[in-house]
Amino acid sequence: MSDSGQQNKKNKKDDLDLVEEARRVLGVEARAVERVASRVDGSFALAVERITCCNGRVIVTGMGKSGIVGKKIAATLSSTGTPAFYMHPGEASHGDLGMVTSSDVVLAISNSGETEEVVALIPFIKRFGVGLIAMTGSADSTLGNASDVVLDVGVDEEACPMGIVPTASTTATLAMGDALAVALLKKRGFNEEDFATYHPKGVLGKKLLTKVSDLMHTGQDIPHVGPETKLVDCLMEISTRRLGMTTVVDGSGAMLGVITDGDVRRGLEKWGKEYFDMQAGEVMTRDPKRIEARELAARALAVMQEHSITSIVVLDDAGRPEGVIHIHDILKQGIL
Numbered sequence: 001m002s003d004s005g006q007q008n009k010k011n012k013k014d015d016l017d018l019v020e021e022a023r024r025v026l027g028v029e030a031r032a033v034e035r036v037a038s039r040v041d042g043s044f045a046l047a048v049e050r051i052t053c054c055n056g057r058v059i060v061t062g063m064g065k066s067g068i069v070g071k072k073i074a075a076t077l078s079s080t081g082t083p084a085f086y087m088h089p090g091e092a093s094h095g096d097l098g099m100v101t102s103s104d105v106v107l108a109i110s111n112s113g114e115t116e117e118v119v120a121l122i123p124f125i126k127r128f129g130v131g132l133i134a135m136t137g138s139a140d141s142t143l144g145n146a147s148d149v150v151l152d153v154g155v156d157e158e159a160c161p162m163g164i165v166p167t168a169s170t171t172a173t174l175a176m177g178d179a180l181a182v183a184l185l186k187k188r189g190f191n192e193e194d195f196a197t198y199h200p201k202g203v204l205g206k207k208l209l210t211k212v213s214d215l216m217h218t219g220q221d222i223p224h225v226g227p228e229t230k231l232v233d234c235l236m237e238i239s240t241r242r243l244g245m246t247t248v249v250d251g252s253g254a255m256l257g258v259i260t261d262g263d264v265r266r267g268l269e270k271w272g273k274e275y276f277d278m279q280a281g282e283v284m285t286r287d288p289k290r291i292e293a294r295e296l297a298a299r300a301l302a303v304m305q306e307h308s309i310t311s312i313v314v315l316d317d318a319g320r321p322e323g324v325i326h327i328h329d330i331l332k333q334g335i336l
Contacts (some may be wrong), residue, residue, distance in 0.1 A: 022023065024161040025167070032155040032168035033175045039152050040179070047149045048131050048183045051082060054131065056103030058084035061092065063117045066109040066173065067168040073107070073177030080181050083191040089117035097124055105131040111153070111169045113141025123147045135173055151176055207335050212300050213293035215330060216314055216323030217243060224249050227256055227281030231267065234259050234280050243326050245311045248284045253320040257284030258313060290315055293323060301330045 012051050036224070044331055051058055058077055062070035072088050077084035086172070087096055103104075106125050110118045113136040125132050134147035137154030144150045159167035183188075223241035225234050237246045238261055245260040259280060267275040267283055275283075291300050291312045300312055304327050314323040 008280065028157060028159040029168045029171045032157075032172045034177060035155060036153055036172045038123055043149055043151060044179070044183070047151055048187060050131050050133065050149060051105055051180075051184060052187055054103065056083075056101050056105070057099055058082060058107055059087050059104050059130075060084060060107045060109070061087045061089045061118060061121065062109030063089050063115045065170050066111060066115070069170050069174050069177065069321055070107075070109050072174060073109075073181070076178060076181045077184070080185045081188050082181065082184045085190040089115075089121055092117075092121055093124070094251045097121075100125075100128055100130060102129050105133060107133045107135065108143055108147070109135045109173060110141075111137040111166065111215065113138040113143040115143075119143060135176060137169060144268075151180075207298045208250045208296070210297045210333060210335060211293065212295050212297055212312075212314060212325050213323070215297050215333070216293065217241075217329075222321050223247060225259075225280050227284070229280045230276065231259075231264065231278050231280065231283065232276040235261075235264055235276075238264070243311050243324055245324070246278045246280075247313060247321045247324070249321065253318075255313065255315060255319060255321050256281065257286045258288045258311075259284050260309070260311070265271070281331050283300050288313065291325070297325070297330045297333070298335050301327065301335060302327050 004148045060070040060077075061067070067086070067088065074084040075085040085098060085099075106121075108118050108121070113134070120164070121144050122132070126146070131151045132147045133151065134143045135151045135153050136144050137152070138144060139150045139152055139154075149156040153173045155168045155172050157163060158165055158169060175312065221241065221243075223237050223243055224244035225237050225246050225248055227250065229237075229248075234246055238244065238259070244262075245258050247255050248259060249255055257280075259303070263283065263285065264275075267278075289303055289307055289309060289312050291303060292315060293314045303312060304310060310327045311324055312319050314325065316322040
């Protein structure tokens with residue numbers, strides 16, 4: 001076998017070894033989460049109850065990798081209706097303890113339960129009369145024994161070959177944090193609308209909060225012609241306003257119908273050049289689809305997709321065009 005052939009064979013073996021290692025790591029971490037799940041008991045329910053009854057916030061603290069996981073847990077709690085923030089245990093005794101009030105609950109994370117910076121906070125937490133919930137792999141530890149509630153996140157092994165790098169233990173802790181956040185979410189009756197309120201710039205937030213009135217074209221941007229307007233002039237109005245349509249209104253401004261660029265194309269195919277000599281009132285679509293300004297933009301999109309149209313008119317109480325929303329206005333916002 002040539003040198004290049006031997007090298008390719010070695011590379012393939014190395015790739016297979018890496019794939020196998022990835023599967024081993026994921027297997028270890030999956031079993032760690034399953035083990036934690038099997039030990040969830042009344043303590044979990046008690047932790048949920050303590051946090052639900054808390055009039056303040058959940059203050060999450062942890063050192064090193066536990067701190068990184070703690071930041072994510074705090075963020076998830078906050079975004080799902082449970083006010084929370086992360087407090088670095090090393091900075092806490094240098095002034096950050098001023099953020100803690102007697103109405104709060106502290107969620108302390110330490111796999112060993114003996115992390116120096118976390119354990120050092122216990123006397124201060126007790127002095128403030130603050131509730132203490134521990135996430136630890138050792139219930140019989142300094143942190144575990146001092147806590148009001150202990151959530152057991154202990155694992156049989158870490159995923160690294162040396163068995164010392166926080167891997168499976170941090171995954172289990174993160175999963176427990178998610179379980180806590182979701183349980184609180186359900187207990188509080190937190191729904192999609194609530195989630196959107198906390199995520200106004202996210203896709204779901206936009207979908208559940210953005211109204212037709214937020215996106216529609218108004219005033220001089222609304223294309224309009226009279227019923228006697230010739231089609232050649234209607235086409236100019238459609239092209240100028242760039243909404244793919246024009247409204248047809250009477251002398252009082254009330255809408256009689258609409259003409260779309262699609263209508264123009266179909267009219268030309270049927271009538272040829274003489275189509276341009278026809279009047280708007282002769283060819284307009286009467287009683288077109290319409291929507292109210294207070295409706296969600298997502299609803300407008302659904303109507304457009306259902307009826308294969310690209311614009312919808314919004315009418316005021318007098319039946320006059322108040323706005324026009326185009327499908328592109330909605331899609332640009334990431335609303336699907």
